[in-house]
Amino acid sequence: MENMIFCQSCGMPLGKDEDFGTTVDGTKNKDYCAYCYKDGEFTQDITMEGMIELCVPFMAEARKDMTAEMARKSMREWFPSLKSWKTS
Numbered sequence: 248m249e250n251m252i253f254c255q256s257c258g259m260p261l262g263k264d265e266d267f268g269t270t271v272d273g274t275k276n277k278d279y280c281a282y283c284y285k286d287g288e289f290t291q292d293i294t295m296e297g298m299i300e301l302c303v304p305f306m307a308e309a310r311k312d313m314t315a316e317m318a319r320k321s322m323r324e325w326f327p328s329l330k331s332w333k334t335s
């Protein structure tokens with residue numbers, strides 16, 4: 248678990264090669280997933296709050312012990328520390 252890499256935009260766990268986003272030259276981008284980052288660009292222009300709303304159903308689905316409200320709350324605490332949403 249400590250070696251887990253998460254997408255620095257949506258928080259999706261990255262494991263398999265195809266989970267990772269790609270840079271302009273087609274190599275793996277280790278910071279972002281294939282859904283968020285493709286060919287060197289972010290695939291969507293979205294706010295952190297928008298991304299959280301997008302991810303709530305997926306996280307609630309993946310974590311059976313978590314309600315949508317709990318998923319939203321934990322992402323609101325976690326996402327500001329991700330590279331994509333860091334304000335400083």
Ligand SMILES: [Zn+2]
Pocket residue numbers: 254255256257258259279280281282283284
């Ligand atoms: Zn992502």
